[in-house]
Structure formats: structure tokens, C-alpha cells
Amino acid sequence: xxxxxxxxxxxxxxxxxxxxxxxxxxxxxxxxxxxxxxxxxxxxxxxxxxxxxxxxxxxxxxxxxxxxxxxxxxxxxxxxxxxxxxxxxxxxxxxxxxxxxxxxxxxxxxxxxxxxxxxxxxxxxxxxxxxxxxxxxxxxxxxxxxxxxxxxxxxxxxxxxxxxxxxxxxxxxxxxxxxxxxxxxxxxxxxxxxxxxxxxxxxxxxxxxxxxxxxxxxxxxxxxxxxxxxxxxxxxxxxxxxxxxxxxxxxxxxxxxxxxxxxxxxxxxxxxxxxxxxxxxxxxxxxxxxxxxxxxxxxxxxxxxxxxxxxxxxxxxxxxxxxxxxxxxxxxxxxxxxxxxxxxxxxxxxxxxxxxxxxxxxxxxxxxxxxxxxxxxxxxxxxxxxxxxxxxxxxxxxxxxxxxxxxxxxxxxxxxxxxxxxxxxxxxxxxxxxxxxxxxxxxxxxxxxxxxxxxxxxxxxxxxxxxxxxxxxxxxxxxxxxxxxxxxxxxxxxxxxxxxxxxxxxxxxxxxxxxxxxxxxxxxxxxxxx
Amino acid sequence: xxxxxxxxxxxxxxxxxxxxxxxxxxxxxxxxxxxxxxxxxxxxxxxxxxxxxxxxxxxxxxxxxxxxxxxxxxxxxxxxxxxxxxxxxxxxxxxxxxxxxxxxxxxxxxxxxxxxxxxxxxxxxxxxxxxxxxxxxxxxxxxxxxxxxxxxxxxxxxxxxxxxxxxxxxxxxxxxxxxxxxxxxxxxxxxxxxxxxxxxxxxxxxxxxxxxxxxxxxxxxxxxxxxxxxxxxxxxxxxxxxxxxxxxxxxxxxxxxxxxxxxxxxxxxxxxxxxxxxxxxxxxxxxxxxxxxxxxxxxxxxxxxxxxx
Numbered sequence: 001x002x003x004x005x006x007x008x009x010x011x012x013x014x015x016x017x018x019x020x021x022x023x024x025x026x027x028x029x030x031x032x033x034x035x036x037x038x039x040x041x042x043x044x045x046x047x048x049x050x051x052x053x054x055x056x057x058x059x060x061x062x063x064x065x066x067x068x069x070x071x072x073x074x075x076x077x078x079x080x081x082x083x084x085x086x087x088x089x090x091x092x093x094x095x096x097x098x099x100x101x102x103x104x105x106x107x108x109x110x111x112x113x114x115x116x117x118x119x120x121x122x123x124x125x126x127x128x129x130x131x132x133x134x135x136x137x138x139x140x141x142x143x144x145x146x147x148x149x150x151x152x153x154x155x156x157x158x159x160x161x162x163x164x165x166x167x168x169x170x171x172x173x174x175x176x177x178x179x180x181x182x183x184x185x186x187x188x189x190x191x192x193x194x195x196x197x198x199x200x201x202x203x204x205x206x207x208x209x210x211x212x213x214x215x216x217x218x219x220x221x222x223x224x225x226x227x228x229x230x231x232x233x234x235x236x237x238x239x240x241x242x243x244x245x246x247x248x249x250x251x252x253x254x255x256x257x258x259x260x261x262x263x264x265x266x267x268x269x270x271x272x273x274x275x276x277x278x279x280x281x282x283x284x285x286x287x288x289x290x291x292x293x294x295x296x297x298x299x300x301x302x303x304x305x306x307x308x309x310x311x312x313x314x315x316x317x318x319x320x321x322x323x324x325x326x327x328x329x330x331x332x333x334x335x336x337x338x339x340x341x342x343x344x345x346x347x348x349x350x351x352x353x354x355x356x357x358x359x360x361x362x363x364x365x366x367x368x369x370x371x372x373x374x375x376x377x378x379x380x381x382x383x384x385x386x387x388x389x390x391x392x393x394x395x396x397x398x399x400x401x402x403x404x405x406x407x408x409x410x411x412x413x414x415x416x417x418x419x420x421x422x423x424x425x426x427x428x429x430x431x432x433x434x435x436x437x438x439x440x441x442x443x444x445x446x447x448x449x450x451x452x453x454x455x456x457x458x459x460x461x462x463x464x465x466x467x468x469x470x471x472x473x474x475x476x477x478x479x480x481x482x483x484x485x486x487x488x489x490x491x492x493x494x495x496x497x498x499x500x501x502x503x504x505x506x507x508x509x510x511x512x513x514x515x516x517x518x519x520x521x522x523x524x525x526x527x528x529x530x
Numbered sequence: 531x532x533x534x535x536x537x538x539x540x541x542x543x544x545x546x547x548x549x550x551x552x553x554x555x556x557x558x559x560x561x562x563x564x565x566x567x568x569x570x571x572x573x574x575x576x577x578x579x580x581x582x583x584x585x586x587x588x589x590x591x592x593x594x595x596x597x598x599x600x601x602x603x604x605x606x607x608x609x610x611x612x613x614x615x616x617x618x619x620x621x622x623x624x625x626x627x628x629x630x631x632x633x634x635x636x637x638x639x640x641x642x643x644x645x646x647x648x649x650x651x652x653x654x655x656x657x658x659x660x661x662x663x664x665x666x667x668x669x670x671x672x673x674x675x676x677x678x679x680x681x682x683x684x685x686x687x688x689x690x691x692x693x694x695x696x697x698x699x700x701x702x703x704x705x706x707x708x709x710x711x712x713x714x715x716x717x718x719x720x721x722x723x724x725x726x727x728x729x730x731x732x733x734x735x736x737x738x739x740x741x742x743x744x745x746x747x748x749x750x751x752x753x754x755x756x757x758x759x760x761x762x763x764x765x766x767x768x769x770x771x772x773x774x775x776x777x778x779x780x781x782x783x784x785x786x787x788x789x790x791x792x793x794x795x796x797x798x799x800x801x802x803x804x805x806x807x808x809x810x811x812x813x814x815x816x817x818x819x820x821x822x823x824x825x826x827x828x829x830x831x832x833x834x835x836x837x838x839x
Contacts, residue, residue, distance in 0.1 A: 270655040271623025280633035372617040381607040
């Protein structure tokens with residue numbers, strides 16, 4: 001097929017360009033699975049201890065929502081459960097970005113045009129990207145299987161675990177292949193695929209909380225979960241996985257065959273000939289550039305909050321039935337309302353996800369700089385501090401808006417079910433917004449590294465967030481001293497609505513965020529640009 | 531204020547690469563100054579230092595009587611810049627970008643904007659990501675030319691324009707000159723330089739190798755002479771300022787430096803001249819000489835000599 005000519009060369013190009021990125025992302029997933037599997041056995045050495053975890057977890061709606069039920073009380077069964085959610089989401093993201101980076105992003109940058117003029121077929125770029133992504137997932141599956149077998153776990157279960165992780169990667173690689181064809185912007189293409197990922201994970205979460213098996217079959221995350229490694233070892237859920245991938249890939253090729261290079265399926269629209277009167281400052285420009293992303297995050301998290309508000313009631317009933325959890329919530333300082341414990345936990349988790357928005361929006365500064373667009377603004381009468389300050393102001397306000405959306409969504413739906421609309425909204429809105437200072441500390445770290453080490457800004461900023469998440473694993477599984485959690489700004493914020501509101505840690509976090517940002521801006525003021 | 535830009539001994543290194551190595555540049559008020567040099571000579575680095583985007587390692591740079599690094603924001607009110615490779619915001623239309631840049635500089639005349647859009651045949655409604663390279667360049671040009679800045683800094687502004695638009699550009703710069711504005715124009719298009727520039731500076735390897743008016747520079751370069759004499763050609767090989775000598779019987783061809791021309795002609799007239807063709811250096815030859823020459827001065831006439839021998 002001449003449309004595939006040059007695929008081999010493009011595969012080598014992707015492997016060369018991403019020779020660090022691919023092993024890091026996919027290696028991280030494999031290490032996560034293998035590492036957690038080896039530590040779970042030590043953390044819960046006895047069958048009794050593991051049974052206790054199984055009963056607590058399967059009766060705890062927050063855990064059911066975040067990860068799903070435990071299917072087997074063996075050490076392997078527990079390990080698989082503990083890492084299932086993170087591994088699937090992480091590998092899905094890795095695959096999605098890999099495909100978008102090698103297809104739409106290349107096209108948008110104009111590099112495909114250069115390549116396309118050589119002996120390269122129309123479908124070569126898409127085929128090369130999908131081949132690399134599928135292969136990377138397959139290798140990850142094999143590494144996971146070998147790593148688990150190396151710990152003495154059964155071969156069949158190890159392989160099924162590896163494949164269940166890879167299946168998530170395959171599905172979202174294929175989905176990204178399709179969304180890359182739809183729009184002429186790689187940012188939008190990645191956004192659509194990531195949103196679909198969030199929605200499908202939420203479908204799985206709802207299915208597990210509501211214990212509804214037919215809902216679970218609506219999401220690929222439900223399918224891979226039902227492969228049940230070490231607890232039945234099913235391979236047949238791979239059938240719908242393969243079916244969906246075939247549909248997505250066929251769709252991608254169909255659009256790719258029809259559209260022009262560089263174009264999406266929607267024809268480009270004309271814009272206004274004159275700027276609106278408000279577009280006259282660098283802050284106005286920053287708002288114009290960031291508002292689309294902010295709107296998408298706000299809508300997504302308001303909807304997500306509404307979903308959480310919807311399951312809160314049945315979650316609360318299940319929490320009530322669980323003696324151990326009720327005790328836990330009371331120890332956290334909570335009163336009689338079990339739904340509060342649920343909300344405190346999900347707000348804590350969601351604030352970490354919303355931090356991704358804050359980091360992403362802060363790093364927009366770096367994208368503007370490297371593209372040369374910052375230069376156009378900064379050679380006008382706009383100082384660097386004013387330019388960067390405009391973007392950072394939007395990050396701060398935007399993070400607050402997304403958090404408010406989450407709280408509002410939860411309060412609205414939960415309030416309708418309890419009948420106290422005003423009370424629930426104000427309580428959950430407040431609880432969400434207390435998370436703002438901790439989110440902003442991570443944004444401030446991003447601003448700091450952007451000023452000091454611009455080339456490493458993205459890596460360091462996301463690593464800092466990942467460290468906050470890893471600390472919890474360390475405390476839970478390796479029995480590390482819980483006081484190390486205090487390093488994480490997320491653990492510093494009082495767990496509203498369960499805990500009492502204390503203002504001191506919030507002020508402290510705000511001061512830290514301001515200080516880090518100031519140092520970052522000072523560094524930006526002194527260094528070379530571009 | 532007679533000098534809009536004065537740079538001396540500018541040094542800027544990136545890691546182990548020395549991009550600027552003691553560069554000097556003076557741009558007088560009201561002139562169009564050509565800034566020339568081969569790719570990678572350091573033109574854009576110099577411009578980025580002047581714009582306060584990069585900080586020099588040593589040497590001095592003054593722009594509009596201010597420090598380009600320290601006073602960047604104030605100085606930028608009085609200048610407009612067109613980069614060589616214009617990137618626009620993908621979601622903003624060209625018209626929005628022009629308005630935004632103009633308003634940040636303190637407003638732009640709507641009439642002037644409309645006139646320039648018309649002249650450059652630019653559709654301001656298209657989104658940034660759909661413009662071609664030439665059209666992105668036009669957006670930046672319209673934004674710069676519709677401002678009332680004292681100084682225009684243009685870094686290869688016409689590299690994506692068609693010949694028709696090139697003519698429009700030259701016409702617009704002539705207008706700016708008549709209004710008394712100063713222009714620093716980095717360019718590879720020699721016809722453009724010849725048509726527009728009062729003075730030029732040629733740089734190589736981060737250093738200024740020549741600066742002056744085009745007439746002055748021409749004088750520094752050699753003239754080609756082809757002559758038929760009445761008798762045998764006298765002994766000329768080794769005469770100062772005569773290069774690439776070729777003789778056959780009564781005929782000769784050579785190149786001669788500006789200051790040796792008079793001596794050579796006297797020698798020829800002694801024998802008697804039947805015909806003489808003298809060609810002043812073309813602009814192209816002049817630049818090739820400066821671009822190719824080894825800066826240390828060894829092998830003074832470079833490739834030309836080698837090829838002809």
C-alpha cells in the first residue's frame with residue numbers, strides 16, 4: 001500500500017526523538033506495578049490482615065469509586081487492586097500523548113509538511129505513531145508480567161495483569177489517533193481524548209459504587225478490570241477492547257484519507273477583522289489565550305462534582321454500614337454525617353487532579369516563550385513581570401474557579417437529594433476552596449522552575465506533583481513515618497467538611513506560594529529569553 | 531541625539547559558542563541602516579540584545595539614549611520590531627493581533643491601519659494558524675508600520691514576501707524615511723539594500739567587518755578591467771592592487787583595487803589602449819567578497835582567484 005510508504009522511517013524517527021520520553025513514561029508504569037506488588041506482601045503479611053482490607057475496601061464507596069473492588073484476598077490480588085487505577089490512567093495518558101505528539105503536533109508545527117514532501121505515504125504518520133504506541137504498551141505488559149513472575153507469582157495471572165494494563169494504553173492510543181484527525185490543534189485533540197478518558201473512568205467509578213454491572217460494561221476501564229488477574233484470569237474482556245480499538249482506528253484512517261494535511265474535519269472559520277475594545281493589555285491577551293482551557297476544566301469538574309454529589313447518598317449509606325470507617329471519620333473530627341467523610345476524601349483527591357490544570361496553565365508561559373510569541377509582546381512596552389504576572393493571575397483565579405465548580409457541582413446535586421440546597425452548596429463550595437492555597441503552591445513551584453531552569457520546568461513541576469502522590473504510597477505500603485506527609489502541601493490543608501477550619505495553615509501555604517512565585521519572577525527578570 | 535543605536539565591543543556567548551565577538555554598530559538618526567552578514571553571523575543575536583531579550587556578556591549597547599536591558603519597557607514605547615520568523619497566536623485573527631500590538635504601544639491610527647492592510651493585500655479576519663509565512667510577516671509589518679515609533683527594527687522582514695509585496699515594502703520604508711524615522715534593516719535581499727539603505731554594516735563571525743555608505747564600500751572593492759593594447763602587455767604581475775591577471779598577446783583581463791586603478795591605467799596608456807571595458811563591482815560581488823573572505827586576511831581574494839587560475 002503506497003499510503004503506508006515511509007512508515008518504517010517515521011517509526012525510527014519517533015523512537016529517536018522520544019528515546020527518553022517513552023522509556024520514562026512506560027517504564028514508570030511498569031515500575032509502579034512491580035514495586036507496589038512487592039511492597040503489598042510486606043505491608044499485609046497475613047491472610048487475616050488482607051481479609052480485613054478486603055472487607056473494609058469493598059464496603060468503602062470512596063475506594064470503590066477511585067479503584068473498584070478487591071476480587072481476591074491473596075497478596076497478589078491486593079497488589080493488583082491497589083495499583084490498577086493509577087496504572088491504567090497513567091498508561092492511558094502516556095499512550096494518548098505519544099500518539100498526539102507524533103501526529104497532530106508534528107502537523108501543527110509544520111514538520112509533517114517537510115516530511116510529507118519526501119517519499120512518505122498519507123497514512124504513514126498515523127500508522128507509525130500507533131505502531132510505536134501499541135508496541136510500547138505490549139513491551140510494558142511483558143515487563144510487568146516478568147516482574148510479577150520474578151516475585152514468584154503465577155505466570156498466567158502475571159501475564160493477564162500485564163495485558164490488562166496494556167489494554168488501557170491500547171484503547172487510548174487508538175482514541176488519540178482518532179481525535180488527532182478531528183481538529184487542527186494538538187492541544188484540543190489531547191483535550192478531547194483526555195476528557196473522554198476522565199468520563200470513561202467516572203463511568204467505571206459509578207458502576208462500582210452503585211454495584212451496577214451493566215454500567216461497568218460501558219467503559220473500557222470496566223472491561224480491563226474484569227480481566228481479574230490472580231482472581232479468575234479472564235482473557236475474554238480483551239474482545240471488546242479489540243473491537244473498540246478496531247472501530248477507532250478504522251475511523252481515524254477514514255478521516256485521514258479524506259482531509260487535507262494540516263486541517264481538521266471542521267473548516268477553519270474567519271475571525272473578526274478588528275480586536276474587541278478590551279483586548280489592549282498583555283493581561284487581556286493572557287485571558288484570551290487561557291480562557292478556553294479554563295472553561296473546559298471548569299465544565300468537566302462541575303460535571304464531575306455533580307456526579308460525585310449523585311453517588312454521595314449511597315456512598316453515605318455504605319459508610320454507615322461500615323463500622324471501621326465510621327470510627328475513622330469520627331477520629332478525623334467528623335460529626336454524625338457520613339457523607340462528609342466521603343466529600344472530604346474526594347475533595348482532597350480532586351484538588352490534586354486540578355493541580356494539573358494549575359501547572360499546565362503556568363507552563364503556558366514557557367510555551368509562549370519558546371514559540372517566539374512572547375517576544376512579540378515583550379518587544380512592546382510590556383515588562384516581563386507584567387507579562388508573566390498576567391498569566392499567573394489567571395492561573396490563581398482559574399484554579400479557584402475550577403475548585404469552585406467542583407464544590408458547586410457536588411453541593412447542587414447532593415443538596416437536591418438532602419433537601420438543604422443552600423447549606424450543602426455553601427459547605428462544599430467552602431471545603432473545595434480551602435484547597436486553593438495547596439494547589440497554588442504547586443503552581444508556584446512551576447513558576448519558580450520556569451524562572452530558574454526553563455528547559456526543565458515541565459519535568460520538575462510534574463515530578464513535584466507526582467512526589468506528593470508517591471508519599472502517600474510510601475506511608476501506606478512501606479510504613480513510612482506519616483509525618484513525612486507534611487512535606488506535601490495537600491496534607492497541610494484541613495480536611496473540610498469533616499475537620500474544623502483552621503486558617504493558619506492556609507495563610508502559611510499562601511505565603512509559601514507567594515514567596516516561590518516571587519523568586520521565580522525575579523529569576524525570569526534576569527535571564528535571557530527565547 | 532544623533533545616534534539612535536550605538537553598540538561597541540559587544541560580546542555574547544551561548545555555552546561554548548561565541549555569537550558576538552566584539553561587535554560595533556552605529557545607526558544615526560533618520561537613516562535606513564542595512565545590517566548584513568551571512569547566516570549565523572550574529573545579526574539576530576545583536577537585535578535581540580538591542581531589544582532587551584538577551585543580556586550581553588560585555589561591551590556597551592545604547593538604544594535611543596537608554597540601556598536596552600534596564601530600560602526595556604520605556605524604550606519599547608518608541609520602537610517597533612518585526613521578527614524574521616513571525617509566530618502568531620493560533621486562535622487570534624490577524625486584525626486582532628495588529629490591534630493588540632498597536633494598542634499596547636499606545637494606540638494606532640485606524641486610517642493608517644486600513645491603508646496598510648489594503649496596500650499589503652492582507653485579510654485581517656484569518657486566524658493566526660491559517661496564515662502563510664508571508665502573510666504572518668505582513669501582520670507584523672502592518673502592526674509595526676501603523677505605529678508611530680521613532681525606530682523600526684526589522685529582522686529580514688521580507689523573507690516570505692512575493693516581488694509585488696517586496697515593492698510595496700520598499701515604498702513603505704521610503705515613506706517612513708521621509709517622515710524622519712530611523713530603520714535598522716537586516717536583509718539578504720541586495721536589491722532591497724541598494725534601494726533603501728543610506729549606510730550598511732557587514733558582520734561576520736560576530737564582528738563588524740565593514741561599515742559605511744554603499745559608495746564607500748564599493749571603493750574598497752576591486753573593478754574588473756578588460757583591455758586590448760596597441761603593443762604587448764607590460765609586466766604587471768606582482769603590481770600592488772592587481773589581481774587575477776590574465777594576458778594573451780596584446781589583451782589582458784584583471785581585477786584592480788580602487789586605489790590602484792589610477793596607477794594601472796597610466797601603465798596601460800604608456801603602451802596605448804585600443805579598447806577598454808571597466809566594470810565597477812556589482813553589489814553581489816561586493817557582498818560575496820565580504821561574506822567569503824577569511825577575516826584574518828590570508829588568501830585575500832578567496833574563491834574568485836582560485837577558480838580563475
